[in-house]
Amino acid sequence: MAEGAVLPAEVLKDPVVGRSLWAEARGRLVRNKAALTSVFVLAFIALACIFGPFFTGHPFDKVYPDYVKVAASATAYPTPDMIEPNVERVAARVRAKAENVVVEGDKISVTLVSPRPIDERLLAYFERSDLFGAAKVSEKSDEGKHLVVDVPIKRNYFFFGTDTNGRDLLTRTMKAGQISLAIGLLATFVAIVMGVIYGATSGYLGGRTDLVMMRAVDVLYSLPFIFFVIMLVVFFGRNFVLMFIAVGAVEWLDMARIVRGQTLSIKRQEYVQAAEALGVETRGIIRRHVIPNTLGPVVVYMTLLVPKVILLESFLSFLGLGVQEPNTSLGVLISEGAKNIQGATWMLLYPSITLVAILFCLNFIGDGLRDALDPKDR
Template identity: 35%
Template sequence: MTQIAPEMWAKLPADATQAPPPPPAPTYGQEVRRRLLANKPAMASIVFIVALVIAAFFGPALSPHTYFRQDLKLSNIPPVFETYAVTSSTGETTRFFLNASNFNLYEVDSEGHVLSLVRGERRDMIKKSQAFEFGDTTVTLDYSSLPPRLLLADGSELRPSGWSWNRTYIFGTDQLGRDILVRQLYGAQISLTVAFVATLVNFFVGVFYGGIAGYMGGKVDAVMMRFVEIISTIPLTLYVVLLMVVFDSGLLSIIIAIGSVFWVDMARIVRGQILSLKSQDYVAAARTMGASPARILTRHLLPNSIGPIIVTLTMLIPSAIFIESFMSFIGLGVTPPLASWGSLTSEAVETLRAYPHQLFFPAAAISLTMFAFNFLGDGLRDALDPRLRG
């Protein structure tokens, strides 16, 4: 066997004999944040919800229009239109667009701002035409056939000069000449207020009601859950209609209706969570150490159920928004001149064929908001699931 000379041995440094310490394990909160940030639909939903809240509560104050001011001369103006240009002999150019749904002409500037309704001569109901004077130039609106045509004095047809976005009313106006964008933002206030109230009621009533029922068990649980079942048997629509008879239609009635019955699903979920957690060893240890039932419930059981609670709250918010919109759609919601997404949709259905843009914006707002909260709820459910750690 080959011998190794002693001088060939070298002593290792003191710190080299120890392995480098492993990196600290991420905490539960860090894991939740990492998984949530990696979920692109959930993050996009958060950005959308934050932008919606800011626009709903601060947007109307920044707009020159109000949700209730009417101008019948500027009713049913679309958000996008084809512009026409007429130049008189003096070189003055007038720009306008034709609203083919009501046969009105509106003067606009080069940037797309709506200036005023163009007044013409009396309509010839027999020939189905109307003449308009632009300086020394006469333009005749012929609506004997659809689509209507604009004719010059020599009989030639006036061609549009291009499309323009409505810079005065970005979303257009409704049948009473009110700005749809401001009414849309005001409707978001109504829907978000209802969602906020539903969230508070679910948290403070549903969580503690279900927590007490699950922790106490026995006869107390039986009596409390029978009360929940009685409330659940009454259809929400019927319950709201009955409340409307007592309190009249309005936002307060919807809030009372949703706040009165919307917490039962949360109570059932929390009760099930508490029933599965109260038999754990740490609960028995806390009880042995003399902790009161209130302390065990608030310091041990409910914090360990916070994941399902948050997910359920997020999932119930779009349901509350849809219920408010549906009630306003059938006439049991907010009363004019207040606006909500449901009332805007109800008003737009009457003129769907002529002005489809009036239905598109509130319907899109309801759909996008419900999608956003559902995606956020799915993301929170995946992020808060402890089984996904690692």
Template identity: 65%
Template sequence: MTDAALDTNGPTELPGGRSLWSDAWARMRANRAAMASLIFLVLMTVACIVGPWLVPHNYTTIYADYVRTPPSLTAYPKADMVESALNDVLRRMRVEPGGWTQEGDRVFVEVTSGRAIDERNLRYLERSDTFHDARVESRADDGLAMVMSAAIKQQYFLLGTDNVGRDLLSRTLMAGRISLSIGLLAGMTAVVIGVLYGATAGFLGGRTDEIMMRIVDVLYSLPFIFFVIMLVVFFGRNFVLMFLAVGAVLWLDMARIVRGQALSIRRQEYIQAAEALGVTQTGILLRHVVPNLLGPVVIYMTLLVPHVIILESFLSFLGLGVQEPMTSWGVLISAGAKNIGSANWLLVFPALFLVSTLFALNFVGDGLRDALDPKDR
């Protein structure tokens, strides 16, 4: 009876195992703060990549009529700005205003002059950032008086404008594209080189470890700024190549951290078991040592990205980093700090973008550290 019952039920299926990565992803999803920060970073990255193409203003366009304009959800120009912009245009036309009225989105202005008014002066209205679609409504027979009209151009500056009249929103999004790409590019370069170098030195040990770490000490003795200046001489103003090389220098701290972890891991029982089974040293290094180093590596990576961003702003201040018309969050914050008393939005919005991104990176780093720690599995 028992054997028959077992036969009818069929063989018992064993539950499938979970890999390190699937288990880490499950633990990561359970961390709400880390997942919310990860979603924020994805949205921030998409906004910085796509945003400069969607906003109505180019990050290099200068609006002379809107220098240091405060942020607003409503369209510019405001009611008190129309008259001042109109007077500036008439001053350049060298005519005397006789009065103006506004009907809907158009303004009508009477002008007079001591000599015949050239209708080509309408180009001053067309070139204005406030008006467009200028035309002559009426003209005196002697040409000394004229009634002109122009439509008011609606402009939106959600985050205001900077000291030269450029839209801060488009420049902040473009700056995020540069800062994030620089941070990730240099950070990934430093992580890859540092992990492989430090894990190899710590796992092999002995004379090989001594030689490899003395090389690190020699590289530590090189003045960093002098090295960066040499990179600029060799690579020019191409910041991608320059920060790839900068990332190749920042791996020194990573190599020391990984080397210390690898020295403790090589004495673990599962490493000895792998050696007893005949696994090659390269296989042990890639399949056992490196995966168990991911926790400290991820934490250092989340600290390295903001470090590179701050380093970039320092180099840009010295004239060795990002140059105009390109920009970055560090450059915008540096410029905003100089105008905090009179135009605080120039500092607040770029700093908000940078600080929120750094907080998100820290939360994601904590979540990945907990998810990838083999001791908590």
């Protein structure tokens, strides 16, 4: 277009709408296929952990004594080879011998034989079993010494198998995911809040105040983390709140140093100096100008801190310092699976896959956010 040319009025009538840096970062994040896929996978895992236990049909703390350490299977239990031995076991408690065991779909017909009349009240042992329902006498002979009994079969699905106590591993893995994700998110939230406020205050005030505050951080760094957790266990016992406090109260130190470094450069910017010249209070400058401009590195570090916290919780649970029964976490399940790896590999396999999937998703999301918020790529 020639110099001095006038643009048509149709072109100038609509105002030009700019894009914020956060909108551009969101666009770059959406174009990152690995990060976007990880977001959907992590959301699916989180929803499965939250709502899945309501649909498995097994409470996470329900014990099935007859299904201890059964293998993962897509077919219903009991299997055909489990029925007759359990019928004989229950018949022995009834003080009778089981003969002519016939399986017809979800019902069993069995003849109970005893040298003495069989007390029909003892047939309640069938219902107390995890395999059978309430037994009904269909035929009686020889003064009650021969009973033909119809027994319904209780069908149960254990897609991930069961543990050493006979609890459904799928439900417990979902419950463990709930607790591990909750500890990871809550402890990370505490670390972010404490670290951002402490680091921003220290970096902005500077001078002797900054020196004293950062030396306090160095002192806390010197304390051994495991000793700190053991001390909390001694005073407060093992519980969910303990893990939340112990991990969150340690991980904020790194966040404080990161935010302090960002604040040292931000406080020299023109908009901060303009706010100071206008008489804005120190608290207002930190809240409205310093902290919002450190959120880029903070968001990236947060996605990397969540998997770190989950690994720390899993490590502490592996050592026996984690949550208490009947609650569980991924670290507890992996610890139990490692003890039974020779005879029950599924106890280690499925919790490990869940933990690895969560950690990979969080790391991919962190990498995507780092690339999206990198000012060199703008």
